[in-house]
Amino acid sequence: MLHPEVERGLDNPMWSCLATRHAHIALGGPLARRYPADFSPIGGLPAAGRENVEALEALVAIGDDIGTAGPFVPKLPRSWETLHASELTQMIRMERSPLPVSDADVRTLGAVDVPEMLALVALTHPGPFRPRTIELGHYIGVREGGRLVAMAGERMWIGDCREVSAVCTHPDAQRRGYARALMSRVINGILRTGETPFLHVESGNARAISLYVSLVFARRTAFPLLAARRVA
Numbered sequence: 001m002l003h004p005e006v007e008r009g010l011d012n013p014m015w016s017c018l019a020t021r022h023a024h025i026a027l028g029g030p031l032a033r034r035y036p037a038d039f040s041p042i043g044g045l046p047a048a049g050r051e052n053v054e055a056l057e058a059l060v061a062i063g064d065d066i067g068t069a070g071p072f073v074p075k076l077p078r079s080w081e082t083l084h085a086s087e088l089t090q091m092i093r094m095e096r097s098p099l100p101v102s103d104a105d106v107r108t109l110g111a112v113d114v115p116e117m118l119a120l121v122a123l124t125h126p127g128p129f130r131p132r133t134i135e136l137g138h139y140i141g142v143r144e145g146g147r148l149v150a151m152a153g154e155r156m157w158i159g160d161c162r163e164v165s166a167v168c169t170h171p172d173a174q175r176r177g178y179a180r181a182l183m184s185r186v187i188n189g190i191l192r193t194g195e196t197p198f199l200h201v202e203s204g205n206a207r208a209i210s211l212y213v214s215l216v217f218a219r220r221t222a223f224p225l226l227a228a229r230r231v232a
Contacts, residue, residue: 002196006159010090010198010220012070013158015044021157022136031055034066039132040155041067041227048072057230065229067128069200073224079232087203088225091217092161092196098188099215104181109139109151116148117141117166126168127200128227139166140185142178150178152186162190164199167208183215 002010009016018026018033026033032055034043043059043066045052053074060066068074069088076082109117114131117139121129137154150173155165164186169178190197201208203222 002161003159006161009158010092010161012044012046012072013090013156013163013200014042014068014070015046015072016158017156018042018044019046020159028055028059032059034059036132037061037064038130039136040130041065041128042156043068044070045072045074048074053077060230062230062232065227067225067227069223069225071223073226076226076228079230080228081231082226082228084225084227086225087222088200089203089209089222090198090200090220091209091212092198092220093187093215093217094196095216096191098191099184101184101188102177102181104142104178106140106142106181106185109134109141109148109153113139113141113148117151120148120151120168120170121166123170124168126166129166133166137162137165138186138189140182142173142182144173149173150182152179152182154186154190158198160195161198162193162195164190164197167199179211180215183211187215 027036028034031052032045043056065083114134139151139153141148141151149170152167153165154162156163164183167179167183187197
């Protein structure tokens with residue numbers, strides 16, 4: 001069972017992470033926070049008041065975008081262009097037993113791999129990933145013929161809960177079990193630290209949700225999701 005404070009944090013995950021575990025890199029203050037643009041477009045709000053929206057807007061340069069999900073997704077003024085609006089499902093793995101690990105050739109990814117990671121994300125769209133996102137956690141991947149074809153890692157961190165993130169596979173390498181192999185290793189690593197894995201997935205992504213259920217994740221809640229670009 002999770003501590004009530006952690007439960008409250010998970011109820012507004014982006015704000016909670018930026019206000020606690022990642023506060024040392026966050027931009028903003030008590031009304032709105034976001035990651036620096038080279039880390040992530042993710043931002044969060046503790047409330048949905050006009051002053052919160054104004055504080056968030058002040059953190060985003062014209063031409064940059066922001067992504068947020070949770071109970072306080074803002075209604076943005078006309079100076080913003082909506083890029084994507086959807087629903088995000090939050091899933092959590094309370095089961096403490098480790099997962100079996102396949103013999104896939106999994107390797108740790110580092111700064112030298114970032115250009116390929118960015119290209120894979122641009123092709124597969126698992127969620128936001130920018131040049132310094134890799135600094136938020138441990139990332140691993142699979143290569144075929146020297147080319148990066150699958151990856152997964154860690155991003156947000158709320159109390160003793162760690163987010164599994166950036167799970168993606170190149171279209172040419174799907175149905176080979178790479179996502180399961182990578183996630184199993186990431187999950188087992190989180191469990192070894194005594195932490196609890198959680199993740200976010202678009203609610204309409206039935207294929208991904210089916211995989212996560214098979215890895216003993218359960219749906220915890222759902223939030224509205226908004227990605228928008230500031231245009232003025």
